[in-house]
Amino acid sequence: MDIFGSLQGLGVENATYLMFAMLLVLLVTGIPLAFVTLLVALIFALGWFGPMAVPLITSRVYSFVSSFVFVSVPMFVLMAAILDRSGIARDLFDAMKLVGGRLRGGVAIQTILVAVILAAMSGIIGGEIVLLGLIALPQMLRLGYDRRLAIGVVCAGGALGTMVPPSIVLIIYGLTANVSIGDLFTASFLPGLMLAGFYVAYVLIRAYLNPAVAPVMEADDSQTWRDRLPLLKGLILPILVVIGVLGSIYGGVASVTEASAVGVLGVIVSTMIRGEFTFGLLTGAALQTLRTVGMIVWIGIGASALVGVFNLMGGLDFIRSLLTNLSDDPLHVLLFMMAILFVLGMFLDWVGIALLAMPVFVPIIKDLGYDAVWFGVLFCMNMQVSFLTPPFGPAAFYLKSVAPPEISLGEIFKSLLPFIALQVLALAVLIAFPGITGR
DSSP states (O other), X not given: OGGGTTTGXXXXXXXXXXXXXXXXXXXXXXXXXXXXXXXXXXXXXXXXXXGGGHHHHHHHHHHHHTOGGGGHHHHHHHHHHHHHHSSHXXXXXXXXXXXXXXXXXXXXXXXXXXXXXXXXXXXXXXXXHHHHHHHHHHHHHHTTOOXXXXXXXXXXXXXXXXXXXXXXXXXXXXXXXXXXXXXXXXXXXHHHHXXXXXXXXXXXXXXXXXXXXXXXXXXXXXXXXXXXXXXXXXXXXXXXXXXXXXXXXXXXXXXXXXXXXXXXXXXXXHHHHTTOOOHHHHHXXXXXXXXXXXXXXXXXXXXXXXXXHHHHHTHXXXXXXXXXXXXXXXXXXXHHHHHXXXXXXXXXXXXXXXXXXXXXXXXXXXXXXXXXXXXXXHHHHHHHHHTTOTTTOHHHHHHHTTSOTTSOHHHHHHHHHHHHHHHHHHHHHHHHOGGGGTO
């Protein structure tokens, strides 16, 4: 163990810098984040405390994975996986034609509304973007929509699952910050709708300033309301699932974990009613859920171990003093945190950011007198930005996987710039007017 003996002699400050440098170097090599954090945690545990510290790591990891609320994560992921394999999203999009009608930019607005409903059904981002990329993007391109506007609407709308309950991001934040997930859902509901409203307003303003970017969809005058009535059937099942999930939470009937099970049951029953349920559909959805949740769990294990070791070293106290000494104004400290999260979001997955940064930031936020639930909404809005920002914005890569070949990744990122600006605006509004969250 002599090779590690010098670590404690570095002091907390130098050890902190060394730890972050090791994380950065190892991540650049392409090693998955979960294994990087576990490796660094093990090195510093042995080097700072010796072999006796290893059981402390395992106990912290156990406390993370044994949380009852964490059960809701695979349930919501399973909901999204079943939705991916059913025709519910396609029928929902067709039903929303009744809303778009002859409105200029109607298909783009229709896409955003469908994105909100899908987000309220599962809270998973990747699946929504792929679904909208397959359903909405071809229709907007066929109608002559400006290509960049269509791309931006699909990616930004699909990423609304970060903000609209039941958001997986909110659940992971609640676990790491030790705050009520029900309170987080309640606080994020209006901000999520506000952001969707910003997108709708942007589409309408662009469409009416320059009609060429969003042509009016030609309506079929031969169709009567009786002919269009069957389209409403596509709305009934999704709305019932949303009511079942969110209604049971807000009504105090079920906890978040229990509501997630209600949601899975609702989606399965929906596929049965539609005649789409098969054993193969359920098996494929279960395997997809295992892959997604396995990734989240492994990142959680690594991050929990690293934060636990860092805390035992006194690192959290060092970071707290570093941040609070930046300025006497709590707002400046808050804005600096938002800047750090913005930069991290350009390079790291949101799961890793939540599990690594929130145990450090949330205690500081509480010391500054801010509300941890409100900060959770800010964090989720910041992560909303991270889904679109280059160079690793996952929304762009999700869309690229299903977009026509002539649409390059560079064009997708350029298309997202106005929507990133709208997200930053929404974040600024939440900071300036925290009452929007009800806190």
